[in-house]
Amino acid sequence: MLSSLKDRVGAVLLPGDGFSLDTDDTISLTEQAKPDKVLCGPGLRRSGARLVACKSGVLRHKLPNVFWVDSQQRRYVPAKGETVIGIVMLKSGDVFKVDFGGSEQASLSYLAFEGSTKRNRPNVQVGDLVFAQFTIANKDMEPELVCIDSSGRANGMGVFGPGGLLFRVSLGLVRRLLAPHSDIRSDLDQLFPCELVVGMNGRVWVKSSSIQQTLILANLLQSCDTMTAPQRQELFKRVKQGAL
Amino acid sequence: MEVCRSSAVSLREFGCEQSLLSRPDGSASFVQGDTSVLAGVYGPAEVKVSKEIYDRATVEVLIQPKVGLPSVRERSQEQCVRETCEASLLLSLHPRSSLTLVLQVLHDDGSLLSCSLNSACMALMDAGLPMSCLFCGVTCAIDYDGKIITDPSAAQEKGSRALMTFAIDSTERRVLMSSTKGSFSVHELQQCIAVSQKASEKIFQFYRDSISRRYSKNL
Amino acid sequence: MKDTPLSNCERDFLLKAIEEKKRLDGRQTYDYRKIKITFGTDYGCCFVDLGKTRVMAQVSCELVAPKENRPNEGVMFFNIELSPMASPAFEQGRQSELSVKLNRQLERCFRNSKCIDTESLCVVSGEKVWQIRVDVHMLNHDGNLMDAASVAAITALCHFRRPDVGIQGDEVTVYSPEERDPIPLSVYHMPISVSFSFFQQGTYLLVDPCEREERVMDGLLMIAMNKHREICSIQSSGGIMLLKEQVMRCSKIASVKVSEITALISKALENDKKARKEGGKFGFAESMPQERITALKKDETSVEMSDVSEKADEIIQKAEVPHQTVPSPVVPVAGVGQIGEDLQHTWGLDDEDDDEEEEHKEDSDEEQDEKNMDVEHEKEIRGCVVEISDSEEEEVIILQAEKPGKTPIKTGSDSHQKGAAAASRKRPNK
Numbered sequence: 001m002l003s004s005l006k007d008r009v010g011a012v013l014l015p016g017d018g019f020s021l022d023t024d025d026t027i028s029l030t031e032q033a034k035p036d037k038v039l040c041g042p043g044l045r046r047s048g049a050r051l052v053a054c055k056s057g058v059l060r061h062k063l064p065n066v067f068w069v070d071s072q073q074r075r076y077v078p079a080k081g082e083t084v085i086g087i088v089m090l091k092s093g094d095v096f097k098v099d100f101g102g103s104e105q106a107s108l109s110y111l112a113f114e115g116s117t118k119r120n121r122p123n124v125q126v127g128d129l130v131f132a133q134f135t136i137a138n139k140d141m142e143p144e145l146v147c148i149d150s151s152g153r154a155n156g157m158g159v160f161g162p163g164g165l166l167f168r169v170s171l172g173l174v175r176r177l178l179a180p181h182s183d184i185r186s187d188l189d190q191l192f193p194c195e196l197v198v199g200m201n202g203r204v205w206v207k208s209s210s211i212q213q214t215l216i217l218a219n220l221l222q223s224c225d226t227m228t229a230p231q232r233q234e235l236f237k238r239v240k241q242g243a244l
Numbered sequence: 245m246e247v248c249r250s251s252a253v254s255l256r257e258f259g260c261e262q263s264l265l266s267r268p269d270g271s272a273s274f275v276q277g278d279t280s281v282l283a284g285v286y287g288p289a290e291v292k293v294s295k296e297i298y299d300r301a302t303v304e305v306l307i308q309p310k311v312g313l314p315s316v317r318e319r320s321q322e323q324c325v326r327e328t329c330e331a332s333l334l335l336s337l338h339p340r341s342s343l344t345l346v347l348q349v350l351h352d353d354g355s356l357l358s359c360s361l362n363s364a365c366m367a368l369m370d371a372g373l374p375m376s377c378l379f380c381g382v383t384c385a386i387d388y389d390g391k392i393i394t395d396p397s398a399a400q401e402k403g404s405r406a407l408m409t410f411a412i413d414s415t416e417r418r419v420l421m422s423s424t425k426g427s428f429s430v431h432e433l434q435q436c437i438a439v440s441q442k443a444s445e446k447i448f449q450f451y452r453d454s455i456s457r458r459y460s461k462n463l
Numbered sequence: 464m465k466d467t468p469l470s471n472c473e474r475d476f477l478l479k480a481i482e483e484k485k486r487l488d489g490r491q492t493y494d495y496r497k498i499k500i501t502f503g504t505d506y507g508c509c510f511v512d513l514g515k516t517r518v519m520a521q522v523s524c525e526l527v528a529p530k531e532n533r534p535n536e537g538v539m540f541f542n543i544e545l546s547p548m549a550s551p552a553f554e555q556g557r558q559s560e561l562s563v564k565l566n567r568q569l570e571r572c573f574r575n576s577k578c579i580d581t582e583s584l585c586v587v588s589g590e591k592v593w594q595i596r597v598d599v600h601m602l603n604h605d606g607n608l609m610d611a612a613s614v615a616a617i618t619a620l621c622h623f624r625r626p627d628v629g630i631q632g633d634e635v636t637v638y639s640p641e642e643r644d645p646i647p648l649s650v651y652h653m654p655i656s657v658s659f660s661f662f663q664q665g666t667y668l669l670v671d672p673c674e675r676e677e678r679v680m681d682g683l684l685m686i687a688m689n690k691h692r693e694i695c696s697i698q699s700s701g702g703i704m705l706l707k708e709q710v711m712r713c714s715k716i717a718s719v720k721v722s723e724i725t726a727l728i729s730k731a732l733e734n735d736k737k738a739r740k741e742g743g744k745f746g747f748a749e750s751m752p753q754e755r756i757t758a759l760k761k762d763e764t765s766v767e768m769s770d771v772s773e774k775a776d777e778i779i780q781k782a783e784v785p786h787q788t789v790p791s792p793v794v795p796v797a798g799v800g801q802i803g804e805d806l807q808h809t810w811g812l813d814d815e816d817d818d819e820e821e822e823h824k825e826d827s828d829e830e831q832d833e834k835n836m837d838v839e840h841e842k843e844i845r846g847c848v849v850e851i852s853d854s855e856e857e858e859v860i861i862l863q864a865e866k867p868g869k870t871p872i873k874t875g876s877d878s879h880q881k882g883a884a885a886a887s888r889k890r891p892n893k
Contacts (some may be wrong), residue, residue, distance in 0.1 A: 045374070056372075071372045075288065075371060090330055103290055103340075127470055128470070211479060221490060228461060286551050311523045446766060
């Protein structure tokens with residue numbers, strides 16, 4: 001069955017497209033007969049003896065046996081360990097309610113900030129942005145965010161400082177931006193210096209030396225969504241040459 | 245029971261555009277001949293406490309007519325679309341959330357329900373909601389000579405004795421929903437189902453083509 | 464559903480950018496976003512895209528009794544629908560403050576400025592007049608709904624054709640478009656609304672605010688004007704104090720914008736007229752952007768149905784397969800049938816039982832579909848056995864005799880009786 005999956009890598013799948021999970025009838029004599037373990041990422045589900053796609057998109061593969069469907073989606077569904085940009089909506093008792101663009105608000109304890117104690121509360125106002133990580137995210141429980149890593153360090157998370165602009169891009173673009181050795185990021189580096197925070201929930205915060213440059217970056221990133229690499233490089237080159 | 249083979253069985257030209265609206269999480273417009281429906285989906289989103297279901301998502305379908313306020317006709321079509329969506333969506337993956345599907349009729353020239361179903365399916369796919377299978381809608385009309393017309397226009401609908409709309413699933417071509425009007429024999433019903441299943445293959449191929457086209461750009 | 468919240472960061476940035484005369488989408492202070500006008504297949508159907516804001520207007524007409532104080536005038540009716548499609552904050556069927564405000568503004572802009580000749584809409588004085596109804600549907604909300612709605616409404620009114628009527632004595636006949644050409648409305652002038660948003664207590668001004676700009680603005684001034692520079696309505700909201708000079712300046716800007724938009728509308732109307740005259744393709748389907756990869760179109764296709772009849776038979780046979788594996792029905796009293804122990808079985812439960820027998824390996828996801836399908840077949844079967852008598856015992860025996868999974872080729876009549884067996888078994892459960 002692995003071969004049938006591997007054959008389709010890079011192909012477009014539609015919900016309902018399935019692969020049978022049965023092992024091959026012929027057993028190779030030269031190789032050891034080891035049961036294949038397949039790891040299914042987003043968009044693939046096991047249904048009885050079959051593996052069925054439940055989202056439309058391109059089938060991707062990562063060694064050894066990881067498969068997932070890469071789709072262009074806008075609505076974010078939280079997953080444990082992902083970092084997101086949230087907006088503080090409400091202070092209630094000792095938790096903040098944070099909107100991250102999902103189906104319900106996440107709770108963020110005021111103790112989940114670096115160096116905060118019962119007496120030393122972090123300075124967070126309603127409407128502020130926080131960069132935080134999910135510690136609880138599943139369909140049956142209220143999502144929970146923290147702004148510290150496992151060793152109690154901020155590690156880049158916490159409340160945002162003043163300035164900068166928040167905007168929304170597609171989840172696909174966010175994943176491309178966060179991928180190791182991302183082309184878009186290296187292309188951006190060549191334009192002008194900026195601070196960039198990318199949340200897995202499709203929110204991007206950017207800050208540059210001037211309002212003008214921040215606006216240019218925001219608009220460039222939003223348009224990157226639907227551009228191929230050569231188109232993007234052409235655009236970036238024009239921006240660099242232009243009198244902006 | 246005489247089988248009529250010389251029926252005018254064809255689908256009008258059809259087209260679709262996905263993610264054409266910026267606000268909804270998924271949107272699509274579907275055109276069949278002159279009939280056209282625009283669909284927008286929000287979800288999985290926050291749900292009202294009164295509508296919350298503890299183990300699955302709440303599906304709401306709203307059909308907006310072109311003129312005036314929604315009436316009984318829209319309500320019954322909403323129900324048809326909602327039940328089809330509930331059958332194909334994997335709602336248990338998003339409990340205590342809401343999926344809102346808004347369908348705006350842009351022009352009605354017959355086969356409105358099937359066009360609504362098709363645009364709904366494209367919008368749900370665009371929103372990336374988990375589905376066990378796709379679905380499509382096919383409308384068949386039987387005229388007074390017993391001829392079957394698929395995807396009838398408004399004029400053909402008027403001159404028909406019976407009108408049936410089926411929602412067909414993509415994996416095994418089963419009937420997910422049927423809505424009929426007028427009188428017909430069992431054999432005619434089976435024929436119409438068979439025709440719809442045939443026609444659905446064209447629509448599913450179209451779905452595949454348009455999704456392939458969409459993902460053809462190597463980003 | 465709640466709207467996406469606006470963070471302090473966005474608010475601060477927007478205000479700072481406005482101070483520097485910069486806008487989010489790179490526009491200048493007095494720039495409009497791109498306006499695109501398309502027409503539907505019907506007369507009186509118009510789509511307006513203003514940047515990402517999208518609005519549809521449809522004009523319709525109806526013969527009604529006139530208002531008592533105006534027996535010689537037609538009636539204009541405006542309805543703005545804030546469809547939840549446009550924004551998650553909009554709810555269906557509820558009159559929100561915004562929808563009341565937009566409706567009122569549209570009425571003032573069109574009805575009170577007398578842009579349509581309502582007297583020509585009179586058919587029989589005091590008895591029958593035309594009611595012109597304008598439905599404006601918001602499809603996507605990215606700010607400045609009012610301007611988009613006013614452009615859509617007036618374009619749709621200009622585009623609309625009402626059916627011709629003939630009066631013979633007391634009788635009023637409405638002619639269909641085939642009999643007599645429909646008549647356009649007489650439009651005296653075209654009022655177009657231009658919105659100005661004010662920031663920092665009126666220090667800064669922007670034309671055509673987008674959604675995020677609307678959220679941070681202090682006040683809004685809407686001026687409706689026609690191309691003859693006549694102000695048709697003016698409305699200031701948000702409670703900011705404006706100086707006389709500011710209003711004068713806004714009206715000057717509005718006059719420039721209105722003449723631009725009027726020219727665009729006239730051109731769009733002309734293009735559509737030409738397309739209709741030539742008999743070519745027009746309407747919404749034709750306006751679909753073909754070059755986008757998100758769009759695809761397919762020409763008329765024929766569906767092959769050579770083996771439809773065979774397929775229909777096949778389906779009839781297939782439909783019965785699940786019932787062959789059902790355990791033998793109990794016959795408690797002559798003429799009735801029952802499956803299982805429980806007398807209180809319902810149709811739905813029965814179906815599930817069938818499913819379990821047949822598809823116990825199936826995943827739970829698919830069970831629902833399976834059930835749906837089964838209900839379908841059940842209906843079909845129920846439909847086909849109305850005239851058959853109660854003598855089902857023999858058929859039941861045949862049912863048992865058959866091995867599950869194997870479908871022997873049956874004749875049509877056989878399959879009918881089979882259907883009878885299946886249906887009558889369930890009859891008492893109804």
